[in-house]
Amino acid sequence: MGEESSLVLHGMWASPFGKRVEFALKIKGIPFEYVEEDLQNKNPSTLLKYNPVYKKAPVLVHNGNPISESLVILEYIEETWKNHGPALLPQDPYERAQLRFWADFINKQLFEASVKVVMAAGEALEKAIKDLREKLKVVEEHGVKRLLGDGSGPFANGQEVGFVDIVMWSVLGAYKIHEEILGVKIIDEEETPGVASWLNSLIHHPLTKDILPSKDKVVGLLQYVRHRPLNSSAAA
Known part of the structure:
Protein backbone atom coordinates (compact mmCIF):
# COMPACT_ATOMS: atom_id res chain seq x y z
CA MET A 1 0.00 0.00 0.00
CA GLY A 2 1.26 3.46 -0.92
CA GLU A 3 1.46 6.62 1.15
CA GLU A 4 -1.86 7.83 -0.26
CA SER A 5 -3.79 4.67 0.69
CA SER A 6 -4.51 5.85 4.23
CA LEU A 7 -5.17 9.57 3.92
CA VAL A 8 -8.36 11.07 5.32
CA LEU A 9 -9.35 14.73 5.46
CA HIS A 10 -11.90 15.65 8.11
CA GLY A 11 -13.45 18.94 7.05
CA MET A 12 -16.57 21.05 6.92
CA TRP A 13 -18.04 22.26 3.64
CA ALA A 14 -18.13 25.95 4.60
CA SER A 15 -14.64 26.14 6.13
CA PRO A 16 -12.09 28.09 4.06
CA PHE A 17 -9.39 26.37 6.07
CA GLY A 18 -10.57 22.92 5.03
CA LYS A 19 -10.99 24.05 1.43
CA ARG A 20 -7.35 25.14 1.26
CA VAL A 21 -6.27 21.64 2.29
CA GLU A 22 -8.54 20.11 -0.37
CA PHE A 23 -7.03 22.47 -2.95
CA ALA A 24 -3.49 21.53 -1.98
CA LEU A 25 -4.18 17.80 -2.19
CA LYS A 26 -5.80 18.19 -5.60
CA ILE A 27 -2.97 20.39 -6.87
CA LYS A 28 -0.48 17.73 -5.80
CA GLY A 29 -2.65 14.98 -7.26
CA ILE A 30 -2.85 13.05 -3.99
CA PRO A 31 -5.89 10.75 -3.56
CA PHE A 32 -7.68 11.11 -0.23
CA GLU A 33 -10.90 10.23 1.53
CA TYR A 34 -13.09 13.11 2.71
CA VAL A 35 -15.19 13.01 5.88
CA GLU A 36 -17.67 15.82 6.51
CA GLU A 37 -17.78 16.86 10.17
CA ASP A 38 -20.74 18.43 11.95
CA LEU A 39 -19.24 21.24 14.02
CA GLN A 40 -22.50 21.72 15.88
CA ASN A 41 -22.40 18.10 17.03
CA LYS A 42 -18.72 17.17 17.19
CA ASN A 43 -17.98 13.49 16.79
CA PRO A 44 -16.02 12.09 19.76
CA SER A 45 -14.63 9.23 17.67
CA THR A 46 -13.25 11.44 14.89
CA LEU A 47 -12.92 15.19 15.35
CA LEU A 48 -12.60 15.26 19.13
CA LYS A 49 -10.28 12.27 19.05
CA TYR A 50 -7.97 13.64 16.34
CA ASN A 51 -7.99 17.29 17.45
CA PRO A 52 -8.58 17.31 21.23
CA VAL A 53 -6.84 20.68 21.67
CA TYR A 54 -8.79 22.96 19.32
CA LYS A 55 -11.68 20.56 18.58
CA LYS A 56 -12.15 21.88 15.05
CA ALA A 57 -11.65 21.01 11.40
CA PRO A 58 -9.70 20.50 9.25
CA VAL A 59 -7.71 17.53 10.42
CA LEU A 60 -5.65 15.42 8.01
CA VAL A 61 -5.13 11.84 9.18
CA HIS A 62 -2.20 10.12 7.46
CA ASN A 63 -1.67 6.46 8.31
CA GLY A 64 -3.54 7.03 11.56
CA ASN A 65 -1.54 10.12 12.53
CA PRO A 66 -3.58 13.36 12.79
CA ILE A 67 -2.26 16.76 11.68
CA SER A 68 -4.22 19.88 12.65
CA GLU A 69 -4.25 23.56 11.60
CA SER A 70 -4.48 24.26 7.88
CA LEU A 71 -1.12 25.98 7.33
CA VAL A 72 0.64 23.23 9.26
CA ILE A 73 -1.19 20.69 7.10
CA LEU A 74 -0.09 22.45 3.89
CA GLU A 75 3.53 22.30 5.04
CA TYR A 76 3.10 18.62 5.94
CA ILE A 77 1.67 17.84 2.51
CA GLU A 78 4.60 19.53 0.80
CA GLU A 79 7.20 17.82 2.94
CA THR A 80 5.62 14.37 2.75
CA TRP A 81 4.85 14.41 -0.99
CA LYS A 82 7.75 16.60 -2.09
CA ASN A 83 8.22 14.68 -5.34
CA HIS A 84 4.51 14.22 -6.05
CA GLY A 85 3.01 16.86 -8.32
CA PRO A 86 4.07 20.52 -8.43
CA ALA A 87 5.96 21.97 -5.47
CA LEU A 88 3.90 24.23 -3.21
CA LEU A 89 7.01 26.05 -1.96
CA PRO A 90 10.34 26.86 -3.66
CA GLN A 91 13.60 25.21 -2.63
CA ASP A 92 15.43 28.44 -1.77
Whole structure:
Protein backbone atom coordinates (compact mmCIF):
# COMPACT_ATOMS: atom_id res chain seq x y z
CA MET A 1 0.00 0.00 0.00
CA GLY A 2 1.26 3.46 -0.92
CA GLU A 3 1.46 6.62 1.15
CA GLU A 4 -1.86 7.83 -0.26
CA SER A 5 -3.79 4.67 0.69
CA SER A 6 -4.51 5.85 4.23
CA LEU A 7 -5.17 9.57 3.92
CA VAL A 8 -8.36 11.07 5.32
CA LEU A 9 -9.35 14.73 5.46
CA HIS A 10 -11.90 15.65 8.11
CA GLY A 11 -13.45 18.94 7.05
CA MET A 12 -16.57 21.05 6.92
CA TRP A 13 -18.04 22.26 3.64
CA ALA A 14 -18.13 25.95 4.60
CA SER A 15 -14.64 26.14 6.13
CA PRO A 16 -12.09 28.09 4.06
CA PHE A 17 -9.39 26.37 6.07
CA GLY A 18 -10.57 22.92 5.03
CA LYS A 19 -10.99 24.05 1.43
CA ARG A 20 -7.35 25.14 1.26
CA VAL A 21 -6.27 21.64 2.29
CA GLU A 22 -8.54 20.11 -0.37
CA PHE A 23 -7.03 22.47 -2.95
CA ALA A 24 -3.49 21.53 -1.98
CA LEU A 25 -4.18 17.80 -2.19
CA LYS A 26 -5.80 18.19 -5.60
CA ILE A 27 -2.97 20.39 -6.87
CA LYS A 28 -0.48 17.73 -5.80
CA GLY A 29 -2.65 14.98 -7.26
CA ILE A 30 -2.85 13.05 -3.99
CA PRO A 31 -5.89 10.75 -3.56
CA PHE A 32 -7.68 11.11 -0.23
CA GLU A 33 -10.90 10.23 1.53
CA TYR A 34 -13.09 13.11 2.71
CA VAL A 35 -15.19 13.01 5.88
CA GLU A 36 -17.67 15.82 6.51
CA GLU A 37 -17.78 16.86 10.17
CA ASP A 38 -20.74 18.43 11.95
CA LEU A 39 -19.24 21.24 14.02
CA GLN A 40 -22.50 21.72 15.88
CA ASN A 41 -22.40 18.10 17.03
CA LYS A 42 -18.72 17.17 17.19
CA ASN A 43 -17.98 13.49 16.79
CA PRO A 44 -16.02 12.09 19.76
CA SER A 45 -14.63 9.23 17.67
CA THR A 46 -13.25 11.44 14.89
CA LEU A 47 -12.92 15.19 15.35
CA LEU A 48 -12.60 15.26 19.13
CA LYS A 49 -10.28 12.27 19.05
CA TYR A 50 -7.97 13.64 16.34
CA ASN A 51 -7.99 17.29 17.45
CA PRO A 52 -8.58 17.31 21.23
CA VAL A 53 -6.84 20.68 21.67
CA TYR A 54 -8.79 22.96 19.32
CA LYS A 55 -11.68 20.56 18.58
CA LYS A 56 -12.15 21.88 15.05
CA ALA A 57 -11.65 21.01 11.40
CA PRO A 58 -9.70 20.50 9.25
CA VAL A 59 -7.71 17.53 10.42
CA LEU A 60 -5.65 15.42 8.01
CA VAL A 61 -5.13 11.84 9.18
CA HIS A 62 -2.20 10.12 7.46
CA ASN A 63 -1.67 6.46 8.31
CA GLY A 64 -3.54 7.03 11.56
CA ASN A 65 -1.54 10.12 12.53
CA PRO A 66 -3.58 13.36 12.79
CA ILE A 67 -2.26 16.76 11.68
CA SER A 68 -4.22 19.88 12.65
CA GLU A 69 -4.25 23.56 11.60
CA SER A 70 -4.48 24.26 7.88
CA LEU A 71 -1.12 25.98 7.33
CA VAL A 72 0.64 23.23 9.26
CA ILE A 73 -1.19 20.69 7.10
CA LEU A 74 -0.09 22.45 3.89
CA GLU A 75 3.53 22.30 5.04
CA TYR A 76 3.10 18.62 5.94
CA ILE A 77 1.67 17.84 2.51
CA GLU A 78 4.60 19.53 0.80
CA GLU A 79 7.20 17.82 2.94
CA THR A 80 5.62 14.37 2.75
CA TRP A 81 4.85 14.41 -0.99
CA LYS A 82 7.75 16.60 -2.09
CA ASN A 83 8.22 14.68 -5.34
CA HIS A 84 4.51 14.22 -6.05
CA GLY A 85 3.01 16.86 -8.32
CA PRO A 86 4.07 20.52 -8.43
CA ALA A 87 5.96 21.97 -5.47
CA LEU A 88 3.90 24.23 -3.21
CA LEU A 89 7.01 26.05 -1.96
CA PRO A 90 10.34 26.86 -3.66
CA GLN A 91 13.60 25.21 -2.63
CA ASP A 92 15.43 28.44 -1.77
CA PRO A 93 15.09 29.12 2.01
CA TYR A 94 14.74 32.89 1.57
CA GLU A 95 12.04 32.51 -1.08
CA ARG A 96 10.21 30.04 1.14
CA ALA A 97 10.39 32.48 4.05
CA GLN A 98 8.93 35.28 1.91
CA LEU A 99 6.00 33.15 0.83
CA ARG A 100 5.37 32.04 4.40
CA PHE A 101 5.37 35.69 5.52
CA TRP A 102 2.71 36.67 2.99
CA ALA A 103 0.67 33.55 3.67
CA ASP A 104 0.66 34.53 7.35
CA PHE A 105 -0.36 38.12 6.54
CA ILE A 106 -3.21 36.95 4.32
CA ASN A 107 -4.29 34.28 6.79
CA LYS A 108 -4.46 36.74 9.68
CA GLN A 109 -4.91 40.29 8.41
CA LEU A 110 -7.00 39.73 5.28
CA PHE A 111 -9.08 36.95 6.79
CA GLU A 112 -9.97 38.98 9.88
CA ALA A 113 -10.83 42.02 7.75
CA SER A 114 -12.95 39.97 5.32
CA VAL A 115 -14.93 38.39 8.17
CA LYS A 116 -15.76 41.86 9.52
CA VAL A 117 -17.06 42.83 6.07
CA VAL A 118 -19.35 39.81 5.92
CA MET A 119 -20.74 40.46 9.41
CA ALA A 120 -21.24 44.24 9.18
CA ALA A 121 -24.00 46.53 7.97
CA GLY A 122 -24.54 50.27 7.48
CA GLU A 123 -21.70 52.49 8.64
CA ALA A 124 -19.92 49.50 10.14
CA LEU A 125 -19.88 47.87 6.71
CA GLU A 126 -18.38 51.00 5.14
CA LYS A 127 -15.66 51.02 7.79
CA ALA A 128 -15.01 47.31 7.34
CA ILE A 129 -14.71 47.69 3.55
CA LYS A 130 -12.27 50.58 4.00
CA ASP A 131 -10.16 48.54 6.42
CA LEU A 132 -10.09 45.54 4.08
CA ARG A 133 -9.09 47.71 1.13
CA GLU A 134 -6.27 49.25 3.15
CA LYS A 135 -4.91 45.78 3.82
CA LEU A 136 -5.37 44.84 0.16
CA LYS A 137 -3.29 47.93 -0.74
CA VAL A 138 -0.50 46.56 1.43
CA VAL A 139 -0.64 43.30 -0.53
CA GLU A 140 -0.77 45.25 -3.80
CA GLU A 141 2.14 47.57 -3.02
CA HIS A 142 4.44 45.17 -1.19
CA GLY A 143 3.20 41.65 -1.83
CA VAL A 144 2.11 41.45 -5.46
CA LYS A 145 5.35 42.93 -6.76
CA ARG A 146 7.30 40.49 -4.60
CA LEU A 147 5.12 37.48 -5.34
CA LEU A 148 4.17 37.94 -8.99
CA GLY A 149 6.61 40.59 -10.16
CA ASP A 150 8.88 38.33 -12.17
CA GLY A 151 6.14 37.66 -14.73
CA SER A 152 6.74 33.89 -14.70
CA GLY A 153 3.03 33.14 -14.39
CA PRO A 154 -0.33 34.26 -13.02
CA PHE A 155 0.37 32.80 -9.58
CA ALA A 156 2.88 33.44 -6.81
CA ASN A 157 4.16 29.97 -7.61
CA GLY A 158 4.57 30.81 -11.32
CA GLN A 159 2.50 28.66 -13.67
CA GLU A 160 1.31 26.37 -10.87
CA VAL A 161 -0.74 27.19 -7.79
CA GLY A 162 1.38 27.10 -4.62
CA PHE A 163 1.29 27.71 -0.87
CA VAL A 164 0.45 31.41 -0.72
CA ASP A 165 -1.89 31.17 -3.74
CA ILE A 166 -3.95 28.56 -1.92
CA VAL A 167 -4.20 30.75 1.19
CA MET A 168 -5.23 33.81 -0.86
CA TRP A 169 -7.89 31.85 -2.71
CA SER A 170 -9.31 30.37 0.49
CA VAL A 171 -9.74 33.83 2.03
CA LEU A 172 -11.12 35.82 -0.91
CA GLY A 173 -12.00 33.26 -3.58
CA ALA A 174 -15.73 33.87 -3.08
CA TYR A 175 -15.49 37.67 -3.04
CA LYS A 176 -17.75 38.15 -6.08
CA ILE A 177 -20.60 36.30 -4.35
CA HIS A 178 -20.01 38.41 -1.25
CA GLU A 179 -20.18 41.58 -3.36
CA GLU A 180 -23.47 40.43 -4.87
CA ILE A 181 -25.06 39.68 -1.50
CA LEU A 182 -23.74 42.76 0.32
CA GLY A 183 -24.35 45.12 -2.60
CA VAL A 184 -20.88 46.65 -2.26
CA LYS A 185 -17.63 46.43 -4.16
CA ILE A 186 -14.94 44.63 -2.20
CA ILE A 187 -12.12 44.42 -4.75
CA ASP A 188 -11.40 47.66 -6.62
CA GLU A 189 -9.67 46.69 -9.89
CA GLU A 190 -8.32 50.21 -10.38
CA GLU A 191 -7.02 50.56 -6.83
CA THR A 192 -5.53 47.06 -6.57
CA PRO A 193 -5.20 45.71 -10.13
CA GLY A 194 -2.54 43.16 -9.23
CA VAL A 195 -4.64 41.66 -6.47
CA ALA A 196 -7.70 41.56 -8.74
CA SER A 197 -5.78 39.82 -11.53
CA TRP A 198 -4.27 37.32 -9.09
CA LEU A 199 -7.63 36.48 -7.54
CA ASN A 200 -9.35 36.11 -10.91
CA SER A 201 -6.64 33.69 -12.06
CA LEU A 202 -7.20 31.65 -8.92
CA ILE A 203 -10.99 31.75 -9.21
CA HIS A 204 -10.84 30.47 -12.78
CA HIS A 205 -8.39 27.68 -12.01
CA PRO A 206 -10.07 24.44 -13.22
CA LEU A 207 -9.73 22.67 -9.86
CA THR A 208 -11.56 25.31 -7.82
CA LYS A 209 -14.91 24.47 -9.43
CA ASP A 210 -14.79 21.06 -7.75
CA ILE A 211 -13.84 22.49 -4.35
CA LEU A 212 -15.94 25.57 -3.72
CA PRO A 213 -19.49 24.92 -2.52
CA SER A 214 -22.30 25.96 -4.85
CA LYS A 215 -23.33 29.58 -5.07
CA ASP A 216 -26.68 28.75 -3.44
CA LYS A 217 -24.92 27.22 -0.43
CA VAL A 218 -22.57 30.21 -0.09
CA VAL A 219 -25.50 32.63 -0.34
CA GLY A 220 -27.47 30.65 2.24
CA LEU A 221 -24.52 30.61 4.63
CA LEU A 222 -23.91 34.35 4.25
CA GLN A 223 -27.55 35.15 4.89
CA TYR A 224 -27.51 32.91 7.97
CA VAL A 225 -24.36 34.34 9.56
CA ARG A 226 -25.45 37.92 8.83
CA HIS A 227 -28.95 37.36 10.15
CA ARG A 228 -27.78 36.33 13.61
CA PRO A 229 -25.49 39.29 14.48
CA LEU A 230 -27.76 41.85 12.81
CA ASN A 231 -30.75 40.61 14.76
CA SER A 232 -28.74 40.56 17.98
CA SER A 233 -27.63 44.13 17.32
CA ALA A 234 -31.19 45.24 16.71
CA ALA A 235 -32.40 43.55 19.87
CA ALA A 236 -29.70 45.20 21.95
